[in-house]
Amino acid sequence: MMGDLPVLTTILLCPVAALVLVLLTPARAAHVVRWISAASALLASVLSIQLWRAYDTVQSGFQFVEIIPWVQEVGISYHLAVDGFSTILVMLNSIVFFTGVLTMWDLETRVKEFFAFMLLLVIGVYGVFLSQDLFFFFLFYEIAVVPMYPLILIWGSGNRDYAAMKLMLFLLAGSALLFPALLSIYHASGLGTFNMILLAQKSFDPDFQIFVYPFVFLGFGVLAGLFPFHGWSPTGHVAAPSAVSMLHAGVLMKLGAYGILAVGIRLLPMGAVYWAPTFATLAAIGVVYGAFIAMRQTDFKFVIGFSSVSHMGIVVLGLNLAVLGTAGQDALNGAVFQMFAHGVMTALFFSTVGFIYDRSHSKTIADFGGLGSQMPRAVSIFIIAGLCGAGVPGLASFWAELLVFMAALKTYPVMGVAIIVGLVLTAIYVLRVFSMAFFGPVNDKWDGLRAVDLQGWQLLPRALLVAVLLFFGFFPRVLLDVIDGTTTHMLLVF
Amino acid sequence: MNLESFLLLSLVLFSLGLFAVLAHRNLIAVLIGVELMMNAASLNLMAFNRFSVTDPVTGQVFVLIIIGLAAAEVAIFLSIILNLYRTRRTIDAEQLTELKG
């Protein structure tokens, strides 16, 4: 089936083609725009599934390599390839892309522009996951980051000017750290190439690595919501429209973690080892800190926003524990698993919260009460996402947390115990939302919502995400088999 | 005259053009400054063509292309001037401050 088809380019071309078509469609034909986006998302998803199936887990190196030299003088080439990590992250992006398009189906204002920006964002994300050329990596990275600004500013809600500007400033500050770091890696290699696979084989001078690694780590870490540079993410999540929050928390934050992995750890392993204890501590603080802050929030989306800080802390913690050797395999597997699980989970969160908000125009938890009897379906789905967040077994993120916690306990017992205790905090803020908003005496104010609960096709994206969470909750092997080989491969140098 | 003196001449011409572009209020005068600068560039090319290369064709072709492009540029520039003059009744560069912060 895969035959000679350059599958990675085809995946990348799906949103590109859709973007071109959307731009050519007159703005009045909103429905055509939606269908084009949905079709491209579906096609990309099917191709991602094919990619996943065709990925050779035994061989475990980079696969489906496509290289076309571009600017040979400085060694830039169009170079796509996937390893186990990018395979599952491409899948994640496809899932969130598809469900995001369906979630925004009801959008009525400036439909064409919205989907155009969203497609641009998706192109950037695919590009980052697929590129093995540092130049294109950074280019796609910026393509992914920039559309957030108009998306929040135009279609957002609440304090959106502030949120959009804050997000942009943080992310650009991250880029500002990254850009010189990436260029210095290019120069220090002396290879005259941006090919990341070749750069990874070069062992840089340890002092250089130790100097540059924090730039790379913090630059990407800002996007990953690393404590204490997380401030942009909750405000951004709150102001953004649902699908943007989905893509933002679901995929975009993973770009940061993936960048740490693909650039930081892969190219600068010694720097990573040197800094790992510091950054692991920072991440562990973030895990507990985010959970505490989430307990005090009054707004649904802020709770989820800070829970994202907490959960992404687990990813970053896993990445840092990975290089420390004692339980690297589990830590890295767990971190990557968590990227996937958290992506799907937050997508589900925002998709559902966005729905409740669209129907009720309130995001304040205390406004509701007994919503479970008024919107049983939406609430059930939110509860599933919440339980996933609380690390209940049977849902995907349990495995991720298990693996990272295991590694943490082995590497730093005290820190491990601290973050496992943090699990209780997670349960507290999740249950707090449940009991304040969904359970308790029914608030008659929202009786009108009974008629507008999720129905028919509106269930589709949410049900799909729930299915993914449950599937990987019970069959983690499907995912772990894909990444395990790559993890082994990557940790050989440590 | 050797290569350096031609380059010096071209530099003087270019600086004059630059001054015209920066100092004049009349957009037509600004355009004239631009033309001076382009001609300075042409002179440079011709001089190098004469003194520094063995095959003199490339430089001449280059200058011909510059002349062609200058024609196109002038056409556009003049139409913009006309448009501005029609809509705003002025071609004074100091009153066209759309970019003001």
Added chain:
Amino acid sequence: MEQAVQYLFVGLVLIGGGMAALSRHVLYNIIGLGISLFGLAGLFLQLGSPFVAAMQLLIYLGGITVAIVFAMMLSIAMTLDPPPRTPVKTGFAAIAALTFGVGLHGLISTATFATAPPAPADAWAVAHIGSALLERYNLVFETLSVVLLLAIIGAILIARPDRTGKVA
């Protein structure tokens, strides 16, 4: 003799350039530009390329300068009554131009340039330019023609009177 002619042309270029750049009156500017272009054409001839010199006279002096004169006449108000100069701005422009000139002069004076023996006389033949344009630089040539076409269309579109039918 040849030396004298060369200096004459250099003088024309400088005087014309000065007029074009420094005069406050647009008409003088245009006349200066014409003089300068004429001088340049002479220099091109001196540099061995009669064809380019001819083109310079034909297109620049004959075409472009005339077009500018037309534009000047269409926006006659400003031309008749030249606006006063702002000393600050003029000074700033002079400083900028001087800085640029001096800086680049520094660059030129320290640089060493490749030298080559003069090309054989037949290498300057117009036929070579023609064949180069149509063979080696074909793409550039064609692109240029497209650019010119687009420029003309664009110019017409921009300068076209608006829908109210008012003509400038």
Added chain:
Amino acid sequence: MEPLSLILLTTVAPLAAFTLAILLLMQQPRLAQIVVIGGGTLSLAGAALLLFQGPMAPLRYLWFTSGDMQLRFGFLFDGISLMFGVAVALITLCVMVYSLGYMGHDPSKTRYFAMLALFEWAMLSFVYAVDLLQSFIFWELVGLASFFLIGFWYEKPSATAAAKKAFLMTRVGDVGLFIGVLLVLQVAGHFDIPGLLAADTGLVAQAKPAVLTMITLLIFVGIVGKSAQFPLHTWLPDAMEGPTPVSALLHSATMVAAGVYLMARLHPLFMGSETTLGVILVIASITALLAATMAMVATDIKKVLAYSSISQLGFMLLGLAAGSLFAGVFHLITHALFKALLFLCSGLFIHHFESNDLAQIGRRGGRRMRFATAGLLVGGAALAGIPPLGGFFSKEEIFAALGQDGVTIYSIVALLAAFLTAYYTFRMIFLVTRPAHMEQPAPEDHAHGHGRAEPWSMALPVLLLTVGAAIAGFWGSAIASGLGIGAAHHSLASMAPAVLVVIAGVLLAWMDFGRQSAARVGFIARIPALEKLFNNGWYVDAFYDAVVVRTTMLIATILHAVENKLFDGSFDRLGFSVLGIGAGTTRLQNGWVQFYAGWTVILIGVAAAYIGMGG
């Protein structure tokens, strides 16, 4: 039949029923009930057939690999799991059938039945789990089902609060268990239960004593949470907010027994650490006594039963910690039967009188419900430990185990607790059946009196469990042989103290509540301080509210302020000060293109000069 197909029948049938009910049958409650009860029946059949086939080699399948760690899941068929599996399936089926009547008029009964099926699946998967991590997973899922079932009437704030409390408090225990399980992996490199228990290669042989103590203590923390032992016991009385059949199934017979079951499962590990056993003895005896004192003063029939569950779970742990696997498991099974019976009987009263209050039930004619009263008597007698009913023999085993090293403080505490058990059980029975005076039955009671107050669906399970509770005491040798242990036979003399304290307890209850002229006030009322202490549950909850909850919220508030002022705030200030600088520099932006171009040119010139000088 193959063990694989049987175990799949046992575990997957409820899961399938749950999935069907929750996805397709939300609008068809009747069909959902049939599906769920069908699933429960199949499950019971599978469990029973497995029991008949006897212990078998475990089944193991690869779940996933991460590096050199291999995680398996599978099913373990030994005496403990087979017997407890049947008990779980049986009681679940009873409760499901009972719920047909009890929950017959609830609008959301599909959700209720689906959650019962979810619970049964998780519980059975836990019982048969061969892998410690698998046990943990289903242990959590059981807790999840419990959360949903306690909070079933989610519109009642008290139910929601109770569900939340139950989830969080068991979660606290689970953290300990989780760390313990992960430590097991670090030491042993695998989670396989038979492998961990193996005498020569197992954990006891592998781990250093201190590590083993740590592991078992951490696992015990989980047990404390799940089995509601002191000091994490306070969620269980609150959990009575759930529907009564749920209390019967989850919060006395099966789910809370999961902790005891886990300890029985890992009994050899616990036996390897003296320290842990000592801790367990202390905690379990405190719990047994504490809960019994609280049961003495409770006025809510379900609360009495809840406290007695806590107390009896303490007994089981005492038996296990005293070294007798048989005593613990035996009491686990008899307790499951008679406690389920007691709850279902109390459900009959509650359903009929719509009140939980003991005195009110008695006044309004509790004893006229002959069927329920009979069940209450049998169950109560079994609980109190009156021979020859179930509870007597199993409790006797526990005393024997405790007494094997002579008389210790623990055996005295256990006897005291047994005395109190007999006392509060019969206090409950007398309050229901022998009220000081009875109100005339309300006329409408006659109007729809069918001779029997309860529908067949509620009567049948009660009948079944009554029989079970009555005869369970004679299964001792069967259970012992199932465990591969020869049943010890105790002399009549050794049974004497247990019988005596029970008689004393019943007599005291008769004096206080039973006789016609009794004041119907417990003897404890004469010591007001103690009564107040018992009524307030020894102030454990008050302590949690005042210290734990407050502290957590205080930290959250402080960090919230830190977030707003320090982290977020400082970035905001940075941002706004940049805006200020921007406002200053705006003046440079006068909009003259020529001005901008001039700067560019100057810069180029400077750069050129610099390069010129440098080159």
